[in-house]
Amino acid sequence: MDFDTAVFYWINEHLQSPTLNAWVDLFTDKNIYPIPAIAAVAALLVLRKKQGLWFVIVAILATLANDFLAHQILKPLFARTRPCHVLGILNGISCTHSFSMPSIQAGNLFVLATVAALFFRGSGWVVFPLAILGSLTRVYFGVHYPSDILAGALCGTIIGILFCRLYRSLFPSYDFKPRTADMNQPPQNILLIKLSSLGDIIHALPALRTLRQLYPKARIAWIVEEKCKDLLYNNPDLDELIVVRIRHWRRHWNLQSWREFKASLKRIRGRFDLVIDMQGLIKTGVIAFLTQAPRVIGFDKHDCRERPSAWFTHEKIPFMGKKVHVVDRYLAMIQALGAKTVSSEFPLVVPETAEAHIEAYWKTNPELSAKPIVAIHHGVGFPTKRWPMERFAQLGDRITQELGFNVLFTWGPGEEESVQKLSTLMKEKHWVSPKNTMHESIAMLKRMSLCIGCDTGPMHLSAAQGVPTVTLFGPTNPVYSRPHGSNHEVVVKLQPCSFCHKHSCPTQIECMTAITVEDVFSAVQKSAQDHMNARTA
Numbered sequence: 001m002d003f004d005t006a007v008f009y010w011i012n013e014h015l016q017s018p019t020l021n022a023w024v025d026l027f028t029d030k031n032i033y034p035i036p037a038i039a040a041v042a043a044l045l046v047l048r049k050k051q052g053l054w055f056v057i058v059a060i061l062a063t064l065a066n067d068f069l070a071h072q073i074l075k076p077l078f079a080r081t082r083p084c085h086v087l088g089i090l091n092g093i094s095c096t097h098s099f100s101m102p103s104i105q106a107g108n109l110f111v112l113a114t115v116a117a118l119f120f121r122g123s124g125w126v127v128f129p130l131a132i133l134g135s136l137t138r139v140y141f142g143v144h145y146p147s148d149i150l151a152g153a154l155c156g157t158i159i160g161i162l163f164c165r166l167y168r169s170l171f172p173s174y175d176f177k178p179r180t181a182d183m184n185q186p187p188q189n190i191l192l193i194k195l196s197s198l199g200d201i202i203h204a205l206p207a208l209r210t211l212r213q214l215y216p217k218a219r220i221a222w223i224v225e226e227k228c229k230d231l232l233y234n235n236p237d238l239d240e241l242i243v244v245r246i247r248h249w250r251r252h253w254n255l256q257s258w259r260e261f262k263a264s265l266k267r268i269r270g271r272f273d274l275v276i277d278m279q280g281l282i283k284t285g286v287i288a289f290l291t292q293a294p295r296v297i298g299f300d301k302h303d304c305r306e307r308p309s310a311w312f313t314h315e316k317i318p319f320m321g322k323k324v325h326v327v328d329r330y331l332a333m334i335q336a337l338g339a340k341t342v343s344s345e346f347p348l349v350v351p352e353t354a355e356a357h358i359e360a361y362w363k364t365n366p367e368l369s370a371k372p373i374v375a376i377h378h379g380v381g382f383p384t385k386r387w388p389m390e391r392f393a394q395l396g397d398r399i400t401q402e403l404g405f406n407v408l409f410t411w412g413p414g415e416e417e418s419v420q421k422l423s424t425l426m427k428e429k430h431w432v433s434p435k436n437t438m439h440e441s442i443a444m445l446k447r448m449s450l451c452i453g454c455d456t457g458p459m460h461l462s463a464a465q466g467v468p469t470v471t472l473f474g475p476t477n478p479v480y481s482r483p484h485g486s487n488h489e490v491v492v493k494l495q496p497c498s499f500c501h502k503h504s505c506p507t508q509i510e511c512m513t514a515i516t517v518e519d520v521f522s523a524v525q526k527s528a529q530d531h532m533n534a535r536t537a
Contacts, residue, residue, distance in 0.1 A: 007139065007146050015140070024137050046262075054167065055119045059112055062163035066107045066156055074155070075099040084142040103144040106135035106152030107159070114160025121292070125311040186215055187274035187295070192222045193287055194278040195246065197381070198457030200326070201231045202346060202464050203484065204278050207330035209343040211276075212237035214334060223268065223287065230438035234349040242267055246283060265290060277313060278330055280304035285312035297333055322480040322499075344484075346464035354439035358447070361434060368431050371406045374399055374524070375433075375445060375462070377453035378422055379415040382503040384475040385454045387512050389418070393425035394517045395452070395524075400428035402521075403528060405449065408433055410441070410458060450527055452520070454512075459483050468530075470523045474511030475500050487530065489523040491515055 044052030078101040113131040117124035135153060138144040144152075190211065194204045201224065212220060221240035222232060229243045244264050249257040268291045275288045277298040288296045289312045298304070298313030303320060310316060317336045320329055331342045362369050376396055380386045396407040407430040411419040416435070423432050436444060442461060445451060451462035452470045455478075459471045463483030471483055473492040477499040482490050492498070493514035497507075 003146070011140060020140075024140055051119065055115065058119075058163050058167050059115045062111045062115055062159050063108050065163065066111050066159045067104055069159070070102055070104045070107050070152065070155060071098075074102055074151075075104075078102075080145075080148070082143060100144055101148045101151055102155055103135065103138055103148045103152035105138055106131075106144070106149045107156035109134045110153045110156030111160045114157050115164060118160070118164045121289075186218065187272075188218055189272045190215065190218050190220045190274045190276070191242075191268065191272040191291060191293070192220065192276050192278060193284045194222065195225045195244070195281075195284060196228050198228060198231065199460040199481070200279070201228045202348075202457075202460045203326045204330050205235075205346045205348075205464070206327055206343045207278070207334050208235070208237045209345050209347065210331060210334045210339050210341075211337075213341075213343065214337060214339045221272070230442075231348065233351070233439065236347055236349075276333055277309065278333065280306065280309045282306045282308050285309035288312050297336065299329075299333075303329070322477050325479065325484065326481055327484045346484075348442055348461075348464060350439040350442050354437065354443045357436075357440050358443040361444075362447070365431065368406050368408065369447075371404065372449035373408050373447065374403075374405045375408050375410050375448045375451045375453075375458075377410045377412075377451065377456065377458045378419065379412050379458075380454050380456050384500075384502060384505050384509055385456065385512070386509070387454055387472050387515060389422050390425055391515075391517050391520075392422060393427075395520055396426045396430055397428045398517065398521050399524060400430065403525070405528075406431065408448075410436075410444070412441070412458070450524065452524065455481060463488055468527050470520060470527055472512065472515055472520065474498065474509065474515075475502055475505075477501075487527070489527045491519050491523050493519070 041052075041056055044055060046052075075098060079099050080101040082098075082100040109131040110128075113124070113127040116127045131153070135149045139146055139149055192204070192208065192211075194201060208220070208222070219239045220237065221242055222235075222238055223242040223244060224232060225247065226243050226245045229241060232238060232241055235241075242264065245257075245260060249261060268287070270292050272291050272293045273295060275291050275293040275296045277284050277288050277296065280299045280303065285298070285306075285308065288298070295315065296313045297315045297317070298310060300316045300319040301307045301310035303317075304310050315336070317332050320332065324332075331339075335342065374396075376392055378387070378389060378392050396409075399405050400407055407426070407428070409419050409422060409430065410433045419432055423430065433444060441458070442465070445458060445462045445467060446465045448462060448467050450468050450470065451459060453459050454472045454474075455476045459469050460483055463469050463485055466485075466487075468487045468489075469483045470489045470491065471478070473482070473490060475498075478490045478492055482488065493511065495511045495514065498511050
């Protein structure tokens with residue numbers, strides 16, 4: 001039995017199933033592709049204009065040439081009967097009576113994949129696996145032999161390359177080759193990609209300062225989500241802030257969103273000679289790809305939060321895992337560029353109006369500012385980080401009674417109702433902060449003597465300004481994401497499932513509920529004593 005025939009017997013015995021048949025039928029159903037194909041062509045023509053138009057023209061001409069060559073010349077030359085007409089195990093499969101060698105479908109798919117890979121840098125990682133998958137469906141259904149698929153793929157690839165070379169020879173003024181980085185010259189235009197969240201933006205600030213020290217004359221831009229833009233207000237190390245609303249666009253995709261997307265794309269495309277993706281998500285990888293930068297630096301695929309993000313980067317820093325603090329991970333990216341020394345500074349700038357607003361609040365609450373203030377932030381980013389509310393209230397009472405500090409409950413968007421409930425649970429006198437903007441929150445937290453909360457943004461915001469913190473950890477790893485610096489206490493009760501990073505818990509969130517009020521209060525006492533000792537010294 002030859003190899004081609006053996007493949008069909010193996011598929012029949014080990015691979016075929018009703019479920020897989022249904023998926024392959026869906027994948028090969030031509031009726032579902034016209035609308036996505038038209039949309040993709042329209043998007044290319046709008047986003048890439050000249051390049052997109054020439055891609056469509058070259059792809060169509062190359063596909064027609066492959067179809068003619070295979071159907072009119074090669075198939076009659078080899079005159080090989082299709083397997084579904086000669087193998088008994090394939091009876092009942094519907095296929096045409098034309099010859100089998102080479103596969104026109106495989107040839108056309110590889111023509112499109114080759115032309116796309118040559119026109120658009122980095123797209124080969126996506127288009128060639130799709131071409132292979134589409135071609136193999138013909139083997140699965142017994143329409144073509146594996147060797148027919150291989151022959152078709154080879155023909156399609158050759159024709160795609162020939163037509164791209166013909167295009168370049170006829171139109172030398174437009175070269176679709178990717179830009180190449182000049183490694184002998186320092187980059188002049190640099191883009192940092194870090195869209196969110198609050199804590200992650202703060203953790204990346206030392207890397208930005210180190211990058212500025214490494215390239216003092218470069219123009220550095222940062223692309224960020226709208227809700228986090230205030231953290232980078234008037235940052236002395238930045239030349240440009242590019243604000244996007246990706247989350248809003250996904251929820252409200254309309255003409256206005258399309259215009260905003262096009263405007264943002266225009267601001268990043270073709271401008272940068274170095275892009276640093278500090279987030280490791282698929283969407284940040286796509287942003288890096290859309291910049292058309294000749295040099296993109298990112299994480300090792302095992303360090304990326306979404307592994308396909310690594311497809312879009314040219315250079316990857318070595319794998320570090322969760323045993324390295326996130327601040328040091330970001331700094332490692334700048335060290336990979338040649339930085340010998342790194343910064344530990346977190347520059348945060350707020351407008352004078354925000355400072356004045358908080359000063360006014362202090363003046364209207366003189367009793368609050370008469371003693372050291374402990375901020376308690378009960379809010380969390382996702383449910384498994386939450387510590388029971390009644391324990392926060394009990395902790396606040398003990399801090400007031402035993403340490404003589406004033407307690408201020410802080411809160412963020414969507415937490416007003418819960419902070420009022422927390423306030424009713426506390427027995428001792430305390431304060432609830434007013435509704436603050438991001439800048440006002442920065443100004444308020446800067447005035448605290450201590451901040452207490454779970455692993456969430458305000459803890460990192462306080463730590464960045466030198467305020468001591470006590471942070472409760474459960475599903476997240478403190479080695480990786482604790483507040484950066486030496487004057488911070490961490491409370492964690494290890495469980496068999498600790499550091500799962502899950503947003504929902506199949507049990508009772510034991511990693512958080514196991515933390516007692518006494519555990520946190522002991523950490524508060526230690527932090528307060530260390531703080532007083534430091535002030536005395």
